[in-house]
Amino acid sequence: MAVLVVFLLFLLAEPAISQLNDLDNNSNSFLRWFCGRTPPIHPSNFIKNRNSTLAELRRQLLTDGVFYATAQDLSAGDTVYAAAQCRNYLSTDECVACFDAGVSVLFRCVAGDSAYVVVDNCFIRYEDYADFYNNPNVVQDGVGTPFSPCGNTSASQPVTTFEDVVEGILTEIRDATPKASNNYVALTREITSSNETVYAIGQCVGSNKTACETCMNSAYSYLTNCLPTTDGRFFDMACFARYSNTAFFNGSQITDVTNILKGNSTKTIVAGTIAGVALLFFILGIWLLYRRRKKAKETEQANFKGAVNYNYKDLLLATNHFGEENILGKGGFGEVFKATLDDNSIVAVKKLQAEHVRVKEEFENEVKLISHVHHRNLLRLLGWSSEGSELLLVLEYMPNGSLDRFLWGSKRGTLDWNQRYEIIFGIARGLAHLHNEFHVKIIHRDIKSSNILLTDDFKPKIADFGLARFLPEDETHVVTNYAGTLGYTAPEYALRGLLSDKVDTYSFGVVILEIISGRRSTEVKSGLSSAAYLLEQAWQSYEKNIHMKFIDETLNLNQHEQEHVMKIIEIALLCTQTPPSKRPTMSEMVLMLQEGQSLGTRQLTRPTFVQNHDRRVNIVFSKNSSASNHVYKNKMELEADDREKSTCNG
Ligand SMILES: *[C@@H]1O[C@H](CO)[C@@H](O)[C@H](O)[C@H]1NC(C)=O
Numbered sequence: 202m203a204v205l206v207v208f209l210l211f212l213l214a215e216p217a218i219s220q221l222n223d224l225d226n227n228s229n230s231f232l233r234w235f236c237g238r239t240p241p242i243h244p245s246n247f248i249k250n251r252n253s254t255l256a257e258l259r260r261q262l263l264t265d266g267v268f269y270a271t272a273q274d275l276s277a278g279d280t281v282y283a284a285a286q287c288r289n290y291l292s293t294d295e296c297v298a299c300f301d302a303g304v305s306v307l308f309r310c311v312a313g314d315s316a317y318v319v320v321d322n323c324f325i326r327y328e329d330y331a332d333f334y335n336n337p338n339v340v341q342d343g344v345g346t347p348f349s350p351c352g353n354t355s356a357s358q359p360v361t362t363f364e365d366v367v368e369g370i371l372t373e374i375r376d377a378t379p380k381a382s383n384n385y386v387a388l389t390r391e392i393t394s395s396n397e398t399v400y401a402i403g404q405c406v407g408s409n410k411t412a413c414e415t416c417m418n419s420a421y422s423y424l425t426n427c428l429p430t431t432d433g434r435f436f437d438m439a440c441f442a443r444y445s446n447t448a449f450f451n452g453s454q455i456t457d458v459t460n461i462l463k464g465n466s467t468k469t470i471v472a473g474t475i476a477g478v479a480l481l482f483f484i485l486g487i488w489l490l491y492r493r494r495k496k497a498k499e500t501e502q503a504n505f506k507g508a509v510n511y512n513y514k515d516l517l518l519a520t521n522h523f524g525e526e527n528i529l530g531k532g533g534f535g536e537v538f539k540a541t542l543d544d545n546s547i548v549a550v551k552k553l554q555a556e557h558v559r560v561k562e563e564f565e566n567e568v569k570l571i572s573h574v575h576h577r578n579l580l581r582l583l584g585w586s587s588e589g590s591e592l593l594l595v596l597e598y599m600p601n602g603s604l605d606r607f608l609w610g611s612k613r614g615t616l617d618w619n620q621r622y623e624i625i626f627g628i629a630r631g632l633a634h635l636h637n638e639f640h641v642k643i644i645h646r647d648i649k650s651s652n653i654l655l656t657d658d659f660k661p662k663i664a665d666f667g668l669a670r671f672l673p674e675d676e677t678h679v680v681t682n683y684a685g686t687l688g689y690t691a692p693e694y695a696l697r698g699l700l701s702d703k704v705d706t707y708s709f710g711v712v713i714l715e716i717i718s719g720r721r722s723t724e725v726k727s728g729l730s731s732a733a734y735l736l737e738q739a740w741q742s743y744e745k746n747i748h749m750k751f752i753d754e755t756l757n758l759n760q761h762e763q764e765h766v767m768k769i770i771e772i773a774l775l776c777t778q779t780p781p782s783k784r785p786t787m788s789e790m791v792l793m794l795q796e797g798q799s800l801g802t803r804q805l806t807r808p809t810f811v812q813n814h815d816r817r818v819n820i821v822f823s824k825n826s827s828a829s830n831h832v833y834k835n836k837m838e839l840e841a842d843d844r845e846k847s848t849c850n851g
């Protein structure tokens with residue numbers, strides 16, 4: 202049975218978390234609620250205390266200008282501590298209306314001693330302890346945060362302008378919210394070229410500045426991942442943030458952040474002069490940019506129509522009847538052709554080998570689904586054609602081709618460390634987006650350097666996502682239904698067919714090592730035993746502290762860069778740990794890279810990998826890892842184990 206690529210988010214693993222998807226009602230859309238499962242001592246007494254606590258919160262919110270309230274009731278030992286928060290753009294009536302709507306949801310939680318509800322306009326939480334007042338991040342059990350639903354329409358005008366504006370406004374929100382006296386910032390920005398306005402807010406819960414800062418940093422990173430969709434929301438226990446190109450608050454209620462961001466006023470005069478000069482350059486810059494983008498506009502606009510069902514004959518013409526001279530490459534799915542459409546725009550056309558696609562309808566559904574996925578680090582699907590015998594995908598054309606060319610192919614040695622790092626970071630962001638899409642979760646399953654395409658300015662775009670299901674089945678694979686390329690594939694997936702987003706984390710780690718070393722994951726270093734695949738080389742150089750031996754010799758690194766590369770090697774090794782629970786999620790990875798975090802207390806062990814030629818498993822479990830074996834055992838996997846034993850000999 203093919204493992205499905207796509208899991209509906211609605212079938213979330215944790216039954217206690219629920220999501221209401223009525224984002225259409227802009228006023229009081231529920232984003233998520235959570236009911237704890239630990240029972241209170243005396244449920245009826247707890248419910249009584251909860252009622253009085255919530256009533257007290259409501260009383261406080263009825264006062265003009267009060268947007269945050271806390272209340273508690275400790276009678277008879279069933280302590281209830283609660284907090285409620287309204288967005289500051291609301292009137293008192295609107296605030297209380299949102300509170301009431303939230304409470305009606307909380308009343309559904311009858312069994313546990315903790316709960317929260319997130320509404321666009323407000324947030325309510327109660328617990329049986331008070332610690333969360335000072336540190337909102339204190340939680341009792343997994344509460345499914347952070348989360349970040351993105352809209353599903355893409356910005357229509359030159360998307361880079363929209364992205365720049367949103368990134369700018371979110372940067373200010375991120376920096377100003379923790380410094381604002383009430384931990385709330387609302388901003389708007391005009392996009393003159395399209396007459397559009399972007400609205401954004403940030404708001405922290407309580408007054409813990411550290412928690413606020415951390416939370417706003419992740420808000421920034423998640424929300425910029427929503428681009429280029431026209432709206433995004435972010436929630437974590439310590440804050441809420443949102444941007445949209447439709448007004449969700451009155452544009453006159455914005456926060457003046459100039460003083461918050463500039464600090465003291467003596468600098469203002471100097472800053473004023475500098476700002477004047479800067480403005481001149483800025484205008485000049487905009488003009489140049491405008492000229493440059495005007496040219497790009499045509500192709501760009503083609504990118505935002507949504508997926509189009511192309512006429513087969515048109516594509517036949519555009520590719521010169523799939524002429525040899527138009528072949529861009531050959532992938533796991535078939536050949537890719539360069540095509541010039543009627544309007545002179547250039548696209549790539551991927552021909553799927555028909556015998557591998559079982560049902561045409563299934564194909565179209567999949568295509569429609571992935572055409573909704575928009576992110577600057579994911580290759581856009583422009584359309585498809587399933588007339589005739591062939592199934593064709595029409596994709597963005599990337600003149601620079603794939604990353605492997607730049608690592609060991611014809612362009613070897615042309616990327617400096619900075620560019621390589623940006624590529625690593627971009628891939629991480631693209632994957633995080635794929636895993637955290639609002640409606641569906643997509644696991645790529647075949648991340649490798651040849652699936653990473655590069656834009657003109659060497660930014661990465663991940664190709665072939667959502668298609669793993671259509672990969673040809675190769676009988677030589679240990680598990681017939683597994684997609685992926687040996688050398689990049691996580692062992693639990695290659696051998697046991699266990700699929701999770703951590704499978705992509707693993708392959709991402711291998712790609713990092715390729716980017717750093719300029720060598721293929723499957724390349725055996727000559728003169729060494731079969732153990733010396735790339736991952737093994739990385740591990741050995743890490744263990745012996747001889748990183749420089751591992752790094753691509755075409756890179757000229759200064760001291761500072763060397764240290765950075767070493768840190769990234771450690772991160773790559775972290776990605777390739779087994780069991781999968783030791784690997785970070787891609788969202789965690791984005792934060793780690795962004796904040797330059799080190800491993801902290803995490804201990805690295807020798808990575809586990811599947812060797813390419815004989816497909817033996819190199820599983821070197823450390824002393825304490827026998828326990829981790831148990832994690833996997835169930836009936837299906839025991840069967841897989843048997844298969845594994847038989848392949849180990851061959
Ligand atoms: C939207 O919210 C308003 C105010 O809370 C409510 O009166 C209305 O019924 C909601 N509409 C829908 C469609 O849920």
Ligand SMILES: *[C@@H]1O[C@H](CO)[C@@H](O)[C@H](O)[C@H]1NC(C)=O
Nearest residue numbers: 245248249250251252253308
């Ligand atoms: C708590 O409030 C709800 C709604 O107002 C009410 O139905 C319920 O009876 C109250 N429970 C107690 C114990 O007061």
Ligand SMILES: *[C@@H]1O[C@H](CO)[C@@H](O)[C@H](O)[C@H]1NC(C)=O
Nearest residue numbers: 224225352353354570573640
């Ligand atoms: C987003 O896309 C989904 C699935 O394609 C669709 O059902 C839903 O109505 C869309 N929502 C909005 C707000 O456009």
Ligand SMILES: *[C@@H]1O[C@H](CO)[C@@H](O)[C@H](O)[C@H]1NC(C)=O
Nearest residue numbers: 358392393394395396397398
């Ligand atoms: C922008 O808005 C103004 C005033 O509403 C209108 O006159 C103008 O045509 C709009 N321009 C564009 C490009 O939509």
Ligand SMILES: *[C@@H]1O[C@H](CO)[C@@H](O)[C@H](O)[C@H]1NC(C)=O
Nearest residue numbers: 335336337338409410411412
């Ligand atoms: C504030 O939050 C941070 C991070 O969540 C936490 O480490 C710290 O203890 C909190 N401060 C207080 C006073 O609780």
Ligand SMILES: *[C@@H]1O[C@H](CO)[C@@H](O)[C@H](O)[C@H]1NC(C)=O
Nearest residue numbers: 448449450451452453454455
């Ligand atoms: C926005 O606020 C201003 C000033 O408070 C008010 O005059 C205006 O009517 C408001 N606009 C809307 C659409 O509510």
